[in-house]
Amino acid sequence: MASLVRHVTIDCADAYRLAQFWAQVLDGKVGDDDNPGDPEALVVSSGVSLLFIQVPEGKTVKNRIHLDVQPQDRTRDEEVERVLALGATLVGDHRTPDGKGWATLADIEGNEFCVERSAAERIATESSTATA
Template sequence: MTSYISHTTVDCHNAYELSEWWKPVLGYTDLEGDPNLPGHEECMIRDPETGHQLLFIEVPDETLPAKRIHFDLMPREGTRDEELARLLEHGATVVDDLRERWGPNTGWVVLADPEDNQFCILRSQAEREAAGRSQPDES
C-alpha cells in the first residue's frame, strides 16, 4: 500500500486573494462546480493539464509559521486508518488527530516525518465516496 499527493496546502492569511494571485501565475483554475469566493477560508485551484491541486487555507496565527507548505496524502488503496498505521510503522509521528472532528467519517491526521516536516493523511477516494463526498478532505 502507498499514498499519493492529493494536493499541496499553503497556509495563509487570505485564501481567496492568494489563490487569485497564483491562478494566472500557474495557469490554474477553480475546481469545476466549486468556485473560490471572497471570504472563503479554503480555496482550491488546479492545473487543468495535470490535475495538480493547490489548497490555500487561512490560519489564525498572527505570524505565519516557517513551514507554510505541506503535502496532503491520500491512500491509493485501503483506508486512511490503514495507511496511518503503515506510516506510523514507517517512522512518522502524530502531530494532531482530526479524525471525526466534523462528524463520522470525516477529517485527517497531521503527521511529521523524521525531520518534523508535517503532512496530512486524508481519507481514501472510496471512503469519501461512501460518505457522499467526492472532493478531497482539506487540511
C-alpha cells in the first residue's frame, strides 16, 4: 500500500497566529487543543489539513513548495480581495485580460501561495474558447 499525505507542515514563527489566518482562508478550524503560544497548531478543512510548527529561524528565501487555493463560492478576484483583507499581501499578479492566470500572495509570515480561478470560471473560459 502506498503512503498518503496526512497534512502539509509549514514552519513558522507563530504557529497559532498563522493557523488562525489559514483557518479563515480555508474556512477551516484550528484544533480544539491548540492555543496561543503553542509550538504547533493544526488547521483542518474540507480540502487539506495544515500543521504549523514553530521554528527559531525566520523565512529567508522563496518557498520550495506552495499552496494553490481555488475558491469554491466566489471568483478568483473576489477571493484575492478577501484574502488580502485577512492580511495577505500581493506578491505577483499573473492574471490575464482573457480571465486566465492567477495571483501570487504571501500570508502573514511571508509564505507564498497562489489563488487560481474557480471551477466555474474555468468552465466559462473553456466554453467561450470552444465557441470562438
